[in-house]
Amino acid sequence: MPPASPRRGLLVILSSPSGAGKTTLARRLMAKDADMRFSVSATTRAPRPGEVDGREYWFLAREAFEAAARRGDMLEHAEVFGHLYGSPRGPIEADLAAGRDVLLDIDWQGGQQVRNSALGRDVVSVFILPPSIAELDRRLRARGQDAPEVIAGRMAKSQAEISHWAEYDYVLVNDDLDRAETALATILAAERLKRERQTGLADFVRGLNAEFAAR
Template sequence: MTDMPSDTQTEKPAVLPRRGLLLILSSPSGAGKSTLARRLMDWDPDLRFSVSATTRAPRPGEAHGVHYWFHDHAGFRALVEQGGMLEHAEVFGNFYGSPRAPVEAAMAEGRDTLFDVDWQGGQQIRNSALGRDVVSVFILPPSIAELERRLRGRGQDSPEVIAGRMAKSRDEISHWAEYDYVLVNDDLDATFERLKGIIAAERQRRDRQPGLSDFVRGLNREFEGEGTA
C-alpha cells in the first residue's frame, strides 16, 4: 500500500497562542465550590490555583510560595498601595489577598488561574486592572434545605458554626447576578461537565487569542498568492 499524496492528507489544525484567563468560583459554604475546584485542578494540570498572600505566621509544614506568600503587615500594605494585590481582606486581625504578579506571569504564558473566593473578593478582582480577563461562576445549591444537609453531613462544624454559615449564605446568594455564569449544583458530575464546557468556550474567545489577527492576515496573503510556493 502506498502513502496518500501529501495534498490529500489531513492537515493538523493550527494551535494559536492565547492569553490566560482568571477563573473565579464563588458560592455559599456547602454548595460544592471547593470540590469543583479540586476536580478542575485534576482535570487540567496546567490550571494553577492562586496562592494567597497573608500576614499570619506560617503553620508547621507550610512553605512560602507554596501554601501562602507570607508577609509582615508593612510589606503587605506596601503591596496593596503599589497595586500588587488583585483583592485583599482582613480576617481576624490578619490580611489575606491574591498577589497580582504571579497571575500576570501565568496569563502571559497562556495558563489560567483559579480563584476560590467569596463575592467580595470576586468583585475586587473584576474591578482590577485584569478584570477584562475574568470569567466568574457562581455555584448555587438546589435548595436551602439541601445546603444545610450538606453542611451537617460534613461532620466538621458545631451546630453554632453551621447556623452562622447558613445565616451568611443568604447574603452570599444575593450577589448571584454579578457573575458571568450561574450553575445550580443539583448533581456534582453534571455541574462539573457544565463548568468544563464554560472554560473550554471561554478559552476560545476571539479577544483571548492575540495571534489571531496575524494568522488571518496570513490566510489573506495566501488568497493573494503571496504565501504559495
C-alpha cells in the same frame, strides 16, 4: 485544522456560599485540566488539620497580610468571619502574561475587586448555587470542620452571598457534582475559543489572505 493560536490567559473566578461546592469543583477541575493554575490565597486564619502552608493557603500573620495589602501586593482581599483572605497579585499576573489560565476560589467581595481591576478584561466568573438551603446546611455539618456556632454564622451569611448571583457571567446549580463539573469544563472550553482571546488569530488570517494573493 489550523495550528493552535496563542491566547491571553483566563482569570476564572469561582464563588459560592460556604458548602455549595466551589472548592470541590475547583479541585476536580485542577486535577483534569493541565492548562489551569490555582491561585493559592493568603489568609490570617490558623491552618486546619492536614493543611500545608503554600498548598491550601499561604498562612500569614495579620501584620504581614496588612502590609502586603498596603503595598498593593494583593489583587483582592477581604475580611471574612474575623480573618483576612486575599489573592497575591504577582503570581497571577505572571501566569496570565504567559498565556496560562488561573483559577480563583474567592467570595463575591473578592470577585468584585478583581472584575474592577486592571485584569478585569480577562475574567470569567462563575457562581455556584446549592440545590436547596436544607442541602447547604447538611453539607456544612457533614464536613465536620466547624463548631456549631461557626456553621450557624455561615448559614446566616449565605443569603447575602447568594444575593450577588446576578453579578456573574455564569451560574451553575450544584445538584449533581459530575454534571456541574461537566458544565464548568464546557464554559472554559468555550471561553478559551473566543475570538478576542486568540491573540495570534489575526496574523493567521493574514497568512491565509497572502496565500490567496499568491495563487
